[in-house]
Amino acid sequence: MGEFELIERYFKRPPQRAQVGVGDDCAIWMPTPGQALAISSDMLVEGRHFLSTVDPAALGHKALAVNLSDLAACGATPCAFTLALALPQADDAWLSGFAQGLWALADAHGCELIGGDTTRGPLTIAITVWGELPPGQALLRSAAQVGDDIYISGVVGQARMALEVFRGQLRLPSDAFERARARMERPTPRVALGQALRGVAHAAIDLSDGLLGDLGHILKASGVGADIDSRWLLHASDGDTAWPAHCPDLAALPWAQTLACGLTGGDDYELLFTAAPEHRAAVLAAAQASATPVSRVGHITPAGLRVLDPQGQAIDVSSLASFDHFA
C-alpha cells in the first residue's frame, strides 16, 4: 500500500466545512468572520508517549484528544486539524483501528481532518488543530489574579497510577487498574467546559505534565502564587461546585502515593483554571452546562506555592517531584 492509497483509504472523506480538504497542496478554509483562531500542535512518539502495545484505536483517540485539550484550555470551539504520521510499515489492521479511534473523537467534536502528511519512519504522530473563539476571550495562562479560586475538572492521578502499574511499581485491583488504564489511554478533552468558562474563568491550562508543574506555568505567567488544599484528593470538596469529584481508587492508595499521583502525575488532560470568588455560581453553571465535574482545590496568593496536608500543614512540595514514592 503506497502513501496515496493509504491516505485515500483511511484519511480522506468529502470536505465538510473546508472548501478544499485532503488531497491538494493545501487545504482551503474560510474563517468565521470576526472570530479569532486558536492553534495548537502536539507530537506523540512511540516509547515516550505511548507503548508499542497500545490499542491503535485508543492511540488514534489520544493523539487528537491531547490537541483538543489545548483548545479546551483556551476556551476555543474546535474546527479542523491536520495529521502528520510517520509509520514503520503500512499495516492494514493497525491503520484501520487508529483511524477509527481518530474519526470517532473528531466527529464527536465536529473537528474536520483537512490535510497532512504520511511517511515511513519511527511511529510518530503530529497533529495541529485549530478552533475559533471571540476576540479577546481566550483563557490564558497569564490571567490569574490574587484571590482567585483554583479549580480542576474531573479527577487527576489515574493516568499516573496506570503508568506505575505498567512500570511494575504499583499493584491495583483489576477493576481499579482498568479504570486507570482507560483514563491514561482515552483521556476526555474538556472542550465543552472550556467554552462554557469563557467570560467566567481568568487563567486556564490543561494538565498534561502534572498538576503542580502545570499550575507552575500559570503562576509564572501571571506573577502570582497559590495554596492548594490536598483534602480534595481524599474526599469531595465542600459543595459549592457541581459534582465535586474525587477518585476513590486514588484515595485508597497510601497517602504519599495519592499525593504523588494526584499532584505530579501527568497525562490527565483535565483543565485547571482560576476564577474570582464572586464567580462561584457562574463556574457551577458552566460545569453543569457542560456536564463536567469540577472541584475547587485552592486559591491564588501573591507569591509562592504551598500544598496543605489534611491537617492544614504545608507539605514539602519538592519531595513530590520524584517518583521515589513507588520505589
Add this chain to the structure above:
Amino acid sequence: MGEFELIERYFKRPPQRAQVGVGDDCAIWMPTPGQALAISSDMLVEGRHFLSTVDPAALGHKALAVNLSDLAACGATPCAFTLALALPQADDAWLSGFAQGLWALADAHGCELIGGDTTRGPLTIAITVWGELPPGQALLRSAAQVGDDIYISGVVGQARMALEVFRGQLRLPSDAFERARARMERPTPRVALGQALRGVAHAAIDLSDGLLGDLGHILKASGVGADIDSRWLLHASDGDTAWPAHCPDLAALPWAQTLACGLTGGDDYELLFTAAPEHRAAVLAAAQASATPVSRVGHITPAGLRVLDPQGQAIDVSSLASFDHFA
C-alpha cells in the same frame, strides 16, 4: 537543557502579528477579514528525507521551505507556522544551527513561528504552515483545462543528481556537485511566483516527488492528459517565457540520466502549473514580477501522458520510473 528552556532559548520570540504566540496552550491569531486560509503540513524524518550528516542550518531551511512550497503551489501569502520537533538529544550547536536556518527563511517570508511542541525521540520535524489568499483564487490540482500550456519554474533534476552522487551512482565535477547539493539541501520555495499566478494560472502543484509523478496528480484531479516536450531539458525554451531556464549540469549527463533526473527526480520544490495560451503574456509578467525563471514545457491534452524526445518521438514513460539508469 529541559523542554521549556530549549523552547525559550531557540524558538521563542515576541509575537508579531499573533495575539498570543509560543508559550500558552494555543496561539491566538486574528485572520484578515475576507481572506481564505491555506493550510499545509509536512513531516521530515531522518534517514528518509535527510541524512544525519546534513548541516542543521540547511535542515532548518528545508523543513520550512517544503511547507512554504505548498503555500506557493496554491498561490497563498505565508502567515505563520507551528513546529513539532522530536530530538534524540538537546544538542546546543545543532539546535542553534537549525534555528538559524529556520528563522532566516521564516523572516524572509514574514512567516511567524507561533507555537509547537518539542519532545525526545528519533529526529523528526513536522511543520504546519498557513497563509491567506482571496476566496476562490486558490490554484488547485483539479483546474487544468485541455489546451492549457504547462510550465515549470526554475530547473528540475539537480536534487536528484546530488542524491545519486551520495548514493555512489553518479560522479560529478565538484562545482556541479556543489550546485546540485545546494539545490537539494536549500530548495527555494516559489512563494512570490505562486502569488503572482493567482488569476493567471489554472492548476498548480509543487514538485516534491518528481515532475511526472506530480504532473500525474494534476492530470488525475483534472481528468485530462499531457504532452511534455523534453527538449527543454537540453536547451532553453522558445522565448515566450521570462528567463527560460535549463540546467547545463543536467544537460551534460548521458541522455537517459538527464531524462531520469529531470522527469522523475524529486525534491526540487519548483512549481508546475498550467495556463491558457492566451495568458502567455500574463505568465511572462508574473515570472518577471517575481524574478522567477519559468519554462513552457508542454500542454494539456484530453487524455494520456506522453513525453516526446528531441526528435518528437514518444518516450516509454514507464521506463523512467525506475532508478536503473544509474545502475
